[in-house]
Amino acid sequence: MTNIVPPFNKESAAAKVQAAENAWNSRDPEKVSLAYTPNSQWRNRDQFFxxxxxxxxxxxxxxxxxxxxxxxxxxxxxxDKRISVRFEYEWQHSQSGQWYRTHGNEHWEFNEDGLMAVRDMSANDIHIEEEERKFKS
Structure with missing residues (x-):
């Protein structure tokens, strides 16, 4: 797929969001990392790196x-060069077996090559029962 670069319009911003969703759902850290600048700055909840x-x-x-x-x-x-998303994802804790749904927001800033230079994320986890899942594989 051709990289989507700023300045964004409604269609290109939506395509960038869909591309991010697809990459994250691959659960391939190397693949996901390629969408970010080599020195991309992240805040993920209480972690900064x-x-x-x-x-x-x-x-x-x-x-x-x-x-x-x-x-x-x-x-x-x-x-032009920023996108904000809301998201939700479901997952099962690999040790306890407890299901969760995580709700949150992300704010992204891109460089001229369409790579994400800044990712700022806030989220909350809620316990759910397996039968409450929305996103069954």
Whole structure:
């Protein structure tokens, strides 16, 4: 797929969000990391880190714990080089077996090559029962 670059319009912003959803649902940390600048700055809840190597480390650890991960992202707003999304994903804790639904927001800033330079994420987890799942594989 051709990289989607700023300035964004409604269609290109929506396509960028869909591409991100697809990449994250692959659960492939290396693949996901390629959408970010080599020195991308992240805030993920209470964690702050920088760079693709740290992104791969973070996602590798995340998906060791979060099995059956399924994500949906929705375009919230955009400007020329920024996109905000709301998202929800479901996952099962690999050790306890407890199901969760996570709700949150992300704010993204892109460079001129369409790579994400800044990712700022806030989220909350809620316990759900398996029969309450929306995103069954």
């Amino acid at each position: 920088e760079g693709r190597h740290e992104i791969v480390r973070f996602l590798t650890d995340k998906w060791k714990t979060e099995s059956h991960y399924k994500l949906r992202k929705h375009l919230w707003s955009f400007t």
